[in-house]
Amino acid sequence: MALRHAVLAALLDGELSGYQLTKVFDLGVANFWHAQPQQLYAELTRLEKDGLVTGREVVQDTRPTKRLFTVTDAGLAELDRFTAAAAKPSFIRDDLVVKVQAADHVDTETLIAQLTERTAFAQAKIDLFAELLRGMRGERTEEDFLRHGERIGPYLTCLRGLAFERGNRDWCESVITVLRERQRAHARH
Amino acid sequence: MALRHAVLAALLDGELSGYQLTKVFDLGVANFWHAQPQQLYAELTRLEKDGLVTGREVVQDTRPTKRLFTVTDAGLAELDRFTAAAAKPSFIRDDLVVKVQAADHVDTETLIAQLTERTAFAQAKIDLFAELLRGMRGERTEEDFLRHGERIGPYLTCLRGLAFERGNRDWCESVITVLRERQRAHARH
DNA sequence: CCGCTCATGTAACAGGTTACATGATTTA
DNA sequence: TAAATCATGTAACCTGTTACATGAGCGG
Structure with a gap:
């Protein structure tokens, strides 16, 4: 289950909204992972429920209200655990x-x-x-x-x-x- | 659904049993695809049901009976169709x-x-x-x-x-x- | 006014992994 | 005699993809 860790890693550079995350993980850009928007929104919900990220609502006048997410201390601890665990070998699947x-x-x-x-x-x-x-x-x-x-x-x-x-x-x-x-x-x- | 095409491509070099296929797609060897044995046995069953491969039983005296699979003409046609279809871009997911x-x-x-x-x-x-x-x-x-x-x-x-x-x-x-x-x-x- | 961007989801389905299960033979 | 190899599957589960859905503002 590395998607959640990829999300945590992506949030390390500063808080992002779900939508901004979709850009980071987008087809054209993705340099370290790739995921559908739907996966990301679902994962963010789960991460917040598990206390690994916190979201704060940002009301915008011109744009719809968004939620910006930050990695919590528990999230950082989870990343540490992930780093210490054995990585699955990667394969070409093309x-x-x-x-x-x-x-x-x-x-x-x-x-x-x-x-x-x-x-x-x-x-x-x-x-x-x-x-x-x-x-x-x-x-x-x-x-x-x-x-x-x-x-x-x-x-x-x-x-x-x-x-x-x-x-x-x-x-x-x-x-x-x-x-x-x-x-x-x-x-x- | 590229696993089935990977299986077809692997069978082009001659008939193989499910078990032999697992070796081709194994962790250590896989140079063009990777799959679990369970996936392969299931896929072979489906491929045979769809008429893209044919299996023939080979009774062995010392080893358990195995089934060797060959690509049919319908299988080759399917590979052609697959080749003509747009390939999904590949990503690092590691x-x-x-x-x-x-x-x-x-x-x-x-x-x-x-x-x-x-x-x-x-x-x-x-x-x-x-x-x-x-x-x-x-x-x-x-x-x-x-x-x-x-x-x-x-x-x-x-x-x-x-x-x-x-x-x-x-x-x-x-x-x-x-x-x-x-x-x-x-x-x- | 049409399409793009921002913004977030649900639901159904397809694909992949892990666990469980069996049983014979050869090699160390 | 224990482990590895040959040989094949079922079932439950987790992950990922596709389709569908909504709604507002901005740029050409």
């Missing part, structure tokens, strides 16, 4: 990889189209992550920031996200190259 | 990354211990994947195998698995370095 596994039995053009799409998606995330990193370290060099910065957790996870998407992009590109070369070799017969 | 996100608020030694463990796990998978790749390409060079090999799907997915685990290992090592450096910097005050 439709696209399944498709490539079947590469020799499915239509090559279709597969290349999928790989091309994924390449673009990965590149977009690479650009986004690079920008986020620049924003976090500000004027400092990466080395300086990581040595003396006050809050480096999000920076480190963003680095993982960046490397992951680079891995996706590079792999997709090399698979496309291989498939194209085989196409040409096959056409010569 | 306990360890959540822990690093909270790095500034949890015990550093505990975190380093977790990262060290993961480094070793990743290295073990790197070695395993490298060996699997060597086995698949045999005497040929990688370039030659990818150009002229008969079945390259599993090789390509294994390459992705390898790159992923290298990413894990390198990231863990660099995070450990950063945390240690900050520890020393902090100790000087």
